[in-house]
Amino acid sequence: MAEFPPLYIQNSLTRKKELFTPLNAPYVGMYVCGPTVYSNVHLGNVRTFLTFDVVYRYLSFLGYQVRYVRNITDVGHLTGDSDDGEDKIGKKARLENLEPMEIVQKYTNDFHDVMRVFNMKSPSIEPSATGHIVEQIEMIKAILDRGYAYESNGSVYFNVRKYNEDHDYGALSGRKIDDLLNNTRSLDGQDEKNDPLDFALWKKADASHLMKWPSPWSHGFPGWHLECSVMSTKYLGTQFDIHGGGMDLKFPHHECEIAQNTGATGEAHSVRYWMHGNMLTVNGRKMAKSEGNGFTPEELISGNHALLERGYSPMTVRFFMLQGHYASTLDFSNEALQAAEKGLDRLMSAMAALDGLPTALDAPNADVDTAALAKRCSEAMGDDFNTPILISVLFDAVKLVNSIATDRIAIDATQKTALVQLLNGYVFDVLGLVQEDEASGGSEGESGALLNLLVELRGNAKTNKDWGTADAIRDALSALGISIKDSKEGSTWERD
RNA sequence: GGUCCGAUGGCCGAGUGGCUAGGCUCAGCUCUGCAAAAGCUGCUACAGCGGUUCGAAUCCGCUUCGGACCUCCA
Structure with missing residues (x-):
């Protein structure tokens, strides 16, 4: 067994x-x-x-x-x-x-x-x-x-x-x-x-x-x-x-x-x-139908409720809740939701970058210890399903991923495989998070192709030091809710 | 009234008797045409008052405040 x-x-x-x-x-x-x-x-x-x-x-x-x-x-x-x-x-x-x-x-x-x-x-x-x-x-x-x-x-x-x-x-x-x-x-x-x-x-x-x-x-x-x-x-x-x-x-x-x-x-x-x-509270009080301080998931997503400054995506809410331990009360607030939204975004950006991480042919990097990360993850969950701790470990991994993506740290293919497997397992399988915006740089479909084209055109403008055109493209996309990230390797786009 | 639980930095939230999570925010730096992203650094908190201890946010007592349950509730 x-x-x-x-x-x-x-x-x-x-x-x-x-x-x-x-x-x-x-x-x-x-x-x-x-x-x-x-x-x-x-x-x-x-x-x-x-x-x-x-x-x-x-x-x-x-x-x-x-x-x-x-x-x-x-x-x-x-x-x-x-x-x-x-x-x-x-x-x-x-x-x-x-x-x-x-x-x-x-x-x-x-x-x-x-x-x-x-x-x-x-x-x-x-x-x-x-x-x-x-x-x-x-x-x-x-x-x-x-x-x-x-x-x-x-x-x-x-x-x-x-x-x-x-x-x-x-x-x-x-x-x-x-x-x-x-x-x-x-x-x-x-x-x-x-x-x-x-x-x-x-x-x-x-x-x-x-x-x-x-x-x-x-x-x-x-x-x-x-x-x-x-x-x-x-x-x-x-x-x-x-x-x-x-x-x-x-x-x-x-x-x-x-x-x-x-x-x-x-x-x-x-x-x-x-x-x-434990209970979800609002201003320190249990959310309950009888208290009149409850809202439905639809209201939450649309933001159509007096308590909500704006809408929040289901995964933001899921992540927000997982950042607290299940046995503690968790207080709902717009501020906390917005903080969770950004944190989730950071986590998910790293997840999206995972497959494309560069690998080196050299011997494995001794500074990268996926096994230790895995152990910390399993210890966190093994301690009464302590998802906040798990998430903190995952953010350590996010830092690692970002460092690899920006060539600050090199790993070999074996290490990459282990890292990808670890993160996919905990983020998607255990925490049950999903990428909410299917479309991002490199994705298929017409709009994706058009966006890639625009990014490419902007890249050319940048090469020609035509900052006006480059910035105009960036601003126009930004207005449409699409942000561009520049790096040494080139630019990528992402829906906000 | 009874029973139980909680009080953590600007915000949200973990946590072990000593090595002081993490996210968000803020400031500085690196990178960068600029911005964003990313990386680095800084901001050192544990309601109050006592006690135990070499040492307590973490154990004990009291005080204050808050909450849950005692009735339908996830």
Whole structure:
């Protein structure tokens, strides 16, 4: 079996950084809580999916065979504080005057579009809650059989207190059941529950409810927490490697998930590594729909939003987010975006220059140590996916590339191959960045050919010391968003 | 109110008990017809106050400020 470089993951459950040892290497099972498809995703959501996109990419890069499951929540997510809130999908369907599944489809499509724009890899399996009603009913039965749930008026609730006698409810979020009780607000419509801590596994639907299914208890719908327990178990087994999600899902969602899994099987914690991505903030506050400070990727790209000075490309945003560690909050600002944009440009220019780097025939340059660079990259990612450190190493490589490109440093062909492979691997495969402007110096196509011609004409003018013509061409191109870079070898052009 | 987390240079952001990432910005230099690009150099920060230590931004305590969760949330 292949040897994998050491990878340490900060485990939310144990609160420790642990060496990653998959249950069944080289196979890895990873589950990430996906979106509730009742409205457009905002940038904060994107950050979480980006975090796990990089986890997925890096594990794959290392050679693991990853089964990445990310669900679509299309039922069971209630609005408001109490369990009597309206189903989010159903509510939206009423508002938009659409069939619930039209809502689901509409926002699922939107979600997929966004994922594609940010170059997120598709999960291996993307199951939906409504596609697993049968399995959810089966799990409820299992939990009932073990005595950790009870039926009340056609609904089924998880008995948290009973469960806590045998297991540890609150282990993940660090909560104590008594603290929770003391600090739980008194909510309306809790009378069906024996205890305010209990949460719904199955809810009986009233007559107006659009989405409902038959069950042994009532025509109704499953509780929100249940789907993730069911689908992760179905596709990854009762024990699997990584479970991810946003920080704000830790409690109650993930806590309930653990309770359901444990309650249904009797086996203790089914997930080996819990990972939680931190929030994207705006002016220090969490970006959230309820705060009204969120914006959609479309608004971000177009710049059409009060918070945005102008638009930013998807890769700029991706790079911006990767410059912070996933477990830290990241504050959004126009200044930071613009800085990221320039940094990305620098990185990508070097990437574009990579193939054309000159090589010397001499013996390898002892000052160029690609192996050391590779080691630093792998150590950075191996330290809980520390992309900021990785990027800092990549910028060291950028400096090296630029020095080679300008003949300050010479390398041989073997070194070049290693460097190209290293950078392509980390920049494109691991970080998932892409060159956004396909066209640049030397590219094919009519406009590319015309630009090359102009650059050549300008070169001739320069040779003849006809600065007026040379500068006129440069200025005209600049006005069109094309900049020219001069060097000893000649000039190249690049779209801004 | 309870639980937890954070406070880093002009900005964004990593980070280890001692060797002080990186990006952006700014200044100077090299290169260059000029500019851009690129390279080099400089700008030495860790909220405040105590403590532990030979030595702390990094460990402990207190204070101040901010945030998250406790209710739907990525």
